[in-house]
Amino acid sequence: MSTPKPDRRETILNAVVELLATRGLEGVTHRAVDEAAGLPQGSSTYYFPKKAGLLSAAAQHLATVLEKDCDELQVGFAERAAKQGMDAAVSYVAEEVIAYAEDSRHLFLARMELTLAAARRDDLKGVGEQLTAAARRPIEFFLRLISEGKDDVAIDTCAGLVDGIALMHATGQGPKPTTDQIAAVVRSIL
Amino acid sequence: MSTPKPDRRETILNAVVELLATRGLEGVTHRAVDEAAGLPQGSSTYYFPKKAGLLSAAAQHLATVLEKDCDELQVGFAERAAKQGMDAAVSYVAEEVIAYAEDSRHLFLARMELTLAAARRDDLKGVGEQLTAAARRPIEFFLRLISEGKDDVAIDTCAGLVDGIALMHATGQGPKPTTDQIAAVVRSIL
């Protein structure tokens, strides 16, 4: 859709995200990125001469990916809400939250890695906020849809809950939560 | 007689925790640890010849620190519950949760850093679980105290909520939640 032939730039940024999830920030080196992207040595250096720029671009790339996923979640929610009522829509979101932590485990881990890095590096602060905003967006969307009261704190609380549970699951600790559990928590917050 | 001079060992491990919070996992090098600890070059290498051992020991050290904090929280909660009733005790915990993210920001960030690393490194998996268990302990304690029939999933959910909110606050994103908000969420989960 975006580009007929996957751009080299994009290939590199996807490799960075993958490396962030599998080897962490310390595993992201120009050479490792080149290899993970299946490109000759020097490719990532050519597109992103400085490592800071590479990380910053990867974070922005990840934010757009998340935003696209979020849009799909919003569409799915809106459809359920219209056709099957609010309860079904809430359950749908609860399922998606769990699926998010499973299917997009590497996306989530990469985001956590960048978010933590942004907490201590000023040059990543901006993109870190972009990432958090992207993850917060669908929550804000359906929270406002359910109850018109616009409570920022409630949204942040819910976003924190989602991330906390996703983190526990992504690190393989604790039992897998059920959709009922999450749906109950979401309803109780409203 | 486990260690003749526990002072130096502990100084080094505290420096590692500090570095994890301020410079992340990639900032933890033998030389940086020596400098942060105010010890001559080679000190950390002497006590922990391999970097994996250094990180593992630091994680274990952090776990014991957290456990000590947890014990204090439990004592404080039990006192409030006995003297001022359950509502006051819940509010107390809510306040502590917020104070946790503020005062122990570096402890929390170090734990996140290690937890993320444990998600991809097998040699840190064990201590990663120790860390999570240490953070989960006080939550389990007071959840069970309030209502005896709480299951593991509810405890994990609550622990995830706490970590998620702490993360958002530690990274300086989102407004600071109020004690009322957290207390309400805690009560609704019960």
Added chain:
DNA sequence: ATCGGACCTCTACATTTGCAGAGTATTTTA
């Protein structure tokens, strides 16, 4: 054809890293 420039690949190099091991001080033991 050929010139010029964008796109790419490779080599080079100073710096930093984990780690080993030699050397030195300090404490314990006999």
Added chain:
DNA sequence: TAAAATACTCTGCAAATGTAGAGGTCCGAT
């Protein structure tokens, strides 16, 4: 007190890293 064990400190080194820059390949305009 002398010897031995322990607790450190310093130097050295191969490997990895960020980055610079030299070269190569392609392609459209002249």
